[in-house]
Amino acid sequence: MSDPIGLPYTVNPMELADRDALIEVREGPQGGPGPEGDPAWPWEWQGDTPDFATLEGLALTTADARKAWRVVNENAIYLWTGLDWVRFTNAFQAPGKQGPATQLTGAAVAGAVGSSAAAEITGTAPNQTLQITFPRGATGVTGDPGEAGAIADAEDVADLTDAPDGSVLAWNSTDDLWHAAPPPRLLGPWAIAGSQFAAASNVSAQARTVATMTIPAQPYAYRPIVISGQLNARVNTPSSTPGTDFIYAYVRLGSATGTPIGFGQLLAARNNTNILLTQWWDQPITPASTYGTVAANQTATLYIVIERATGTNTYTIVSQGSQLLVMAQPLKDQT
Incomplete structure (x- = not known):
């Protein structure tokens, strides 16, 4: 019981009530904080409200359960359980632990x-x-025209850092950007003539390489194209056996037996004859074909080869007047 006077007792009065004894004991000073209890229910803190009457006017339902307010005039916390209020008195007597700095x-x-x-x-x-x-300012007057910028710096142009020299820009509808692409023109030319052909007389071999041409590595995949060529050669056919020999000249890619990209046919004659070399492929060609192509950054070698199809008569090759002119057609989708 509380001491109504506030002075120390020298006598503690006792009163009997039936089988109970009531003794007045002076109330001691307020003790320190007790041990930390179990975690409280999670609250949805709603802030301050001036008095409890304001809370009663909110018409809360079970959907508002666990919402809590500080009632300022009571220095208390009121927790709504969904059905009733739980009141925590003297809720703000001491400052809490310092939180982390924002x-x-x-x-x-x-x-x-x-x-x-x-x-x-x-x-x-x-x-x-x-x-x-910040308030946006009013639109100012039009400024002076700036200097022309580099195409590579435009927002709709992809990274051109590694674009090979001579590239052009091509639109890519997948990412809506301009990308580096091979030029639509032919590359080159490369040519050999005269002394680069090996002359020979009365040759009976089934196949003979008479010249080679090296095309340096290009930054794009390409298809070598025979633009023009001629081979000063003939079939040595006696007058008694004309037209019995079929001997061809091929331009082959990669080796003496590689993919044919050029063709000509030797004729039977008493004197040397210029045989035309033209473009030649063993299969239909489309823009997406890989037949007769060279990969990017790869050196290529072309072989001019004489091959016998039928007959036994000899043939002759003369270097003077022989030549081959080749150009490269870049492939758009095979860089």
Whole structure:
């Protein structure tokens, strides 16, 4: 029982009531904080309200369970259970533990022309953002024209750092950007003539390489194209056996038995004859074909080979007047 006077007792009065004895014991001073209890139910903190009457006017339901308010005039917390109130008196007697310092991140937003400046802190401590709204100024007068910029710096152009020299720009509808692409023109030319052909007389071999041509590595995949060529050669056919020999000249890619890309036919004659070499493929060609092509950054060698199909008569090759002119057709999708 509390001491109504506040002075120390020298006598503790006792009163008997039936089988109970009531003794007045002086109330001691307030003790220190007790041990930390179990975690409280999670609350949805709703902030301050001036008095309990304000809370009673909110018409709360079970959907508002676990919402809590501080009632300022009572210095108490009221927790709504969904059916009734739980009151915690003297809820704010001592300051709590210091929380972590807030790390503010700045953000700037342009407001409408003529609007007012504003500042707002958003997020939950300690990670919060200070967002400042700056009024947008009125549109100024048109400035002087700037210098022409580089195409590579345009927003709709992909990275051209590794684009090979001579590339052109091609539109890619997948990413809506301009990309480096092989030029649509032919590359080259490369040519051999005269002394680069091996002359020979009365040759009976089934096949004979008479010349080679090396095309240096190109930054694009390409198809070598025989533009023009001639071979000063003939079939040595006696007058008694004309037209019995079929001997051909092939331009082959990669080796003496590689893919044929050029063709000509030797004729039976008493004197040397210029045989025309033209483009030649063993199969139909489309823009996507890989037949007769060379990969990017790869050196290629062409072989001019004489091959006998039928007959036994000899043939002769003369270097003078022989030549071959080749160009490269870049392949768009095979760089």
